[in-house]
Amino acid sequence: MPLYSDLLRNTNSNAPCLNVNDLQVQGFGIFADTAARNLLNVTIRTEGYLACMNDSDKVYIYTSSSTADVDWTDVANWQLTGVDLLTGLVDTPAGYGTDGQVLTTNGTDAATWVDAPSPVGIDLALNTRDNPYSAIGDHEGTVLSIGSLGLTAGTVYYWDGTEWGNANAGAVGTADGLMGVSTATASAPDVLVSGIIQMSVTATVGDPVYLDTSNGLLTGTAPSGSGEIVRVMGYKLDTDRVYFNPSQDWLEIV
Numbered sequence: 001m002p003l004y005s006d007l008l009r010n011t012n013s014n015a016p017c018l019n020v021n022d023l024q025v026q027g028f029g030i031f032a033d034t035a036a037r038n039l040l041n042v043t044i045r046t047e048g049y050l051a052c053m054n055d056s057d058k059v060y061i062y063t064s065s066s067t068a069d070v071d072w073t074d075v076a077n078w079q080l081t082g083v084d085l086l087t088g089l090v091d092t093p094a095g096y097g098t099d100g101q102v103l104t105t106n107g108t109d110a111a112t113w114v115d116a117p118s119p120v121g122i123d124l125a126l127n128t129r130d131n132p133y134s135a136i137g138d139h140e141g142t143v144l145s146i147g148s149l150g151l152t153a154g155t156v157y158y159w160d161g162t163e164w165g166n167a168n169a170g171a172v173g174t175a176d177g178l179m180g181v182s183t184a185t186a187s188a189p190d191v192l193v194s195g196i197i198q199m200s201v202t203a204t205v206g207d208p209v210y211l212d213t214s215n216g217l218l219t220g221t222a223p224s225g226s227g228e229i230v231r232v233m234g235y236k237l238d239t240d241r242v243y244f245n246p247s248q249d250w251l252e253i254v
Helices: 034-038
Strands: 027-031 049-053 058-062 078-080 101-105 111-115 124-127 139-144 156-159 164-166 179-182 191-198 208-211 232-236 241-244
Touching: 027 034, 034 049, 139 179
Parallel strands: 027 049
Antiparallel strands: 049 058, 058 078, 101 111, 124 139, 139 191, 156 164, 156 179, 179 191, 191 241, 208 232, 232 241
């Protein structure tokens, strides 16, 4: 373990060279555990000795002027540097969380580590994901949290001003407005209005996809019947995913 050969000195006798918890650091060592620290040679021990503990990843400073074994081994004489508890909390979150997490509280007396949230508003959110796509409705992009009806994951809906209804290219009223894909089978789920989503679409990978004349579906074949609406809804990215980005333009076949 590295040790200073002598006490740290400052040319100003009234000022510390290193100050920790209002004590001048006068020695330094790295120890596997408390037992190893207790075995430090008495000639090296000193008040203000800084001990880095490998077993706990914490740093302590010795606060007693006595270097006798009975005092050196007394944990009450070793003061933890910095802070490892959040004062005023009933429970203290363990460790430092994981990469990308943030510390949140309940506003009174508890805290926990959680994944950093995506930007979220009252009715709109931008969702991103770290996990692979695996199920219908898995998505990332802009979602709306409006409406109260039960919807089906991977189904395309249009907004009628009050609720979501089944989108269908068979008529202007169900094909020309705001479009979205339900991200879950549930009551009032988020609806993706722009982004990537896993859903079933019969189309060639890389080709545009259109609103179908069957309720809530997309297709790789543009509608061709009289009165039907041709509207590009996005592109098929791969076997199970679609880049959903409905065109603001549409054509009605005469």
